[in-house]
Amino acid sequence: MSDTTLDLARTGPGGADPAVGEGARVSDFLQLLKPRVMSLVVFSGIAGMMAAPGHLHPLLAGVAVLCIAVGAGAAGAINMWYDRDIDAIMSRTCRRPIPAGRVEPSEAAGFGVVLAIGSVSLMGLAVNWLAAGLLAAAILFYVLVYTMWLKRRTPQNIVIGGAAGAFPPMIGWAAVTGHVGLAPLALFLLIFMWTPPHFWALALFRAGDYAKAGVPMLPVVAGARATKVQMLAYTLMLFPVALSPWALGIAGHVYGAMAAVLGGLFILAAVSVLLDKTDRSAKRMFGFSILYLFLLFALIMVDRAPGLLGAFRMGGFA
Amino acid sequence: MIDRNRRARNIALLVALLGLVFLIYAITIVKQGGF
Numbered sequence: 325m326s327d328t329t330l331d332l333a334r335t336g337p338g339g340a341d342p343a344v345g346e347g348a349r350v351s352d353f354l355q356l357l358k359p360r361v362m363s364l365v366v367f368s369g370i371a372g373m374m375a376a377p378g379h380l381h382p383l384l385a386g387v388a389v390l391c392i393a394v395g396a397g398a399a400g401a402i403n404m405w406y407d408r409d410i411d412a413i414m415s416r417t418c419r420r421p422i423p424a425g426r427v428e429p430s431e432a433a434g435f436g437v438v439l440a441i442g443s444v445s446l447m448g449l450a451v452n453w454l455a456a457g458l459l460a461a462a463i464l465f466y467v468l469v470y471t472m473w474l475k476r477r478t479p480q481n482i483v484i485g486g487a488a489g490a491f492p493p494m495i496g497w498a499a500v501t502g503h504v505g506l507a508p509l510a511l512f513l514l515i516f517m518w519t520p521p522h523f524w525a526l527a528l529f530r531a532g533d534y535a536k537a538g539v540p541m542l543p544v545v546a547g548a549r550a551t552k553v554q555m556l557a558y559t560l561m562l563f564p565v566a567l568s569p570w571a572l573g574i575a576g577h578v579y580g581a582m583a584a585v586l587g588g589l590f591i592l593a594a595v596s597v598l599l600d601k602t603d604r605s606a607k608r609m610f611g612f613s614i615l616y617l618f619l620l621f622a623l624i625m626v627d628r629a630p631g632l633l634g635a636f637r638m639g640g641f642a
Numbered sequence: 643m644i645d646r647n648r649r650a651r652n653i654a655l656l657v658a659l660l661g662l663v664f665l666i667y668a669i670t671i672v673k674q675g676g677f
Contacts, residue, residue, distance in 0.1 A: 347647050350654045381677040383668055450669045 348431070352421040356404055356432050357397030357439075364617065365396040365492045371621035372496025372511055374628040375574045380500045384451055388499040391447035392492055394439050395459045399466040399488070401436030405429050406471050410537040416530060447499070455499040462491035479542040482527075486519030487512075493621075510568040511624075517562040518617055521555040521594060525610035528552070529603040549598075555609075556594040563587040566620060576627040579620070586616050 369392040373385060380388070404411065404422055412423035421427040440463050448456030470485025493511035498504050524542055527534060528551060531543040543551045566587050570580030593609040600606070 348651065349647050350650050353651070353654075381672050383672050384677060387665065387669060446665075450673075 348421065348427045352426045353435060355421050356401040356427065356435060357394075358400030358404075359397075361400060361489075362393055362396045364614070365489065366393045367618065368511070368515060368621050369393075369492035369496040371624045372493030372508060373500050374496075374625050375493070375507070375511065375569070376497040376500035378500050380451075385499070387450045388447065388455060388496065391443040391451070391456075391459060392495055395443040395447075395463050396492070398436045398439035398443060399463045401432050401439065402463075402467045403471045405433040405436060406467070407475075408432075410476075410539060413537040414530075414533040416533055451499045452502050454502055454504070455495050458491055458495045458498055458504075462488050462495065465491070476539060479540050479545040481540070482523040483520050486516055486523070489519060490515035507569070507572050507574045510565070510572055510574070513565050514562075514569070514620070515617070517558060517565045518613065520558045521562070521590070522610065522613035522617075524551050524555050525597065525606045525613060528597070528606040529610075552594070552598040556591070556598055559587075559591045559594040563591065569624060575624045579623040579627050582623050583620060586619060590616055 366389060370389055373380070373388065404420055407417075408420075408422040408429055411417035411420050417423065422429055422432055440460075444456050444460045444463070447459050466485070466488035470481065470488055474481040474485050490512045493515070494504055494508040497508035497511070527541040527543050528548060531541065531548070534541040535544045542554065563584075566583040567580060569575040570577070570583060575583075590612065593605070593612050597605040597609050
């Protein structure tokens with residue numbers, strides 16, 4: 325990594341040019357919020373809210389979802405500010421607003437911090453302070469523990485850092501009930517155990533990018549085979565964890581059956597990655613991993629939907 | 643082009659702030675209703 329590259333990334337292609345960032349579009353700021361990551365975060369947060377026993381006024385439920393979305397986006401913006409040097413080197417991320425020179429790094433950092441404080445405060449004032457505290461913890465964990473501490477230091481970065489992405493269903497649960505327990509912990513563990521095979525599937529076919537940027541992702545440090553073995557181990561551990569919402573009674577039998585089928589398919593995908601010498605299986609597994617989590621949380625929502633509709637009819641939300 | 647982008651950013655910020663004001667107003671009414 326040359327100094328020139330670093331300088332370019334730190335200041336943007338415009339260097340000290342005061343015009344850098346002036347031409348930023350609204351869409352550039354929206355891009356800083358990592359909308360694709362945000363969509364899965366929001367989805368799992370809503371699932372946590374729907375799985376939780378109890379009622380929350382629809383407006384307050386909407387505010388809770390908004391706060392989860394904005395909080396996740398804020399963490400993404402701060403991450404893009406901090407990682408602007410490596411983002412400029414990696415082909416997957418070099419077109420992001422900061423390395424592309426469309427947004428000033430300080431503007432992105434300010435944008436992220438203001439949104440983080442705003443989302444946590446609004447969650448606390450409108451919903452409850454436990455949900456706000458968990459949202460703050462998720463943002464701080466993603467920014468301080470994952471982005472600033474682990475990402476550039478250890479190949480276990482996404483294993484530990486993955487906890488940040490596992491918070492949303494717990495936040496949703498806490499927003500409705502005002503407390504946390506075993507059931508939201510099961511939803512937390514589901515995302516926590518899903519993250520390593522999901523992210524390492526991506527890292528396998530982007531290993532060159534990560535190596536170029538000096539990020540010690542597992543395939544870069546330990547090699548493809550060791551990564552594939554660990555991915556299989558995590559999919560095996562994920563299988564019973566994914567069944568736990570059914571065992572704990574927060575999801576029905578349809579969920580239980582589908583979790584078993586999808587879990588089996590996820591394990592098969594990991595075996596296929598292990599046997600495949602090319603990147604094709606890893607790319608397929610990455611795509612399937614997103615579908616896997618999306619379907620599991622969708623099933624939790626579908627299971628709970630009749631009860632929620634009944635609550636609406638009975639005036640439980642009025 | 644830069645002016646147009648700046649104007650769009652200002653309008654987006656204004657809309658977001660107005661939305662926040664209305665949201666806080668709505669939350670206050672709901673909270674006063676005992677939720």
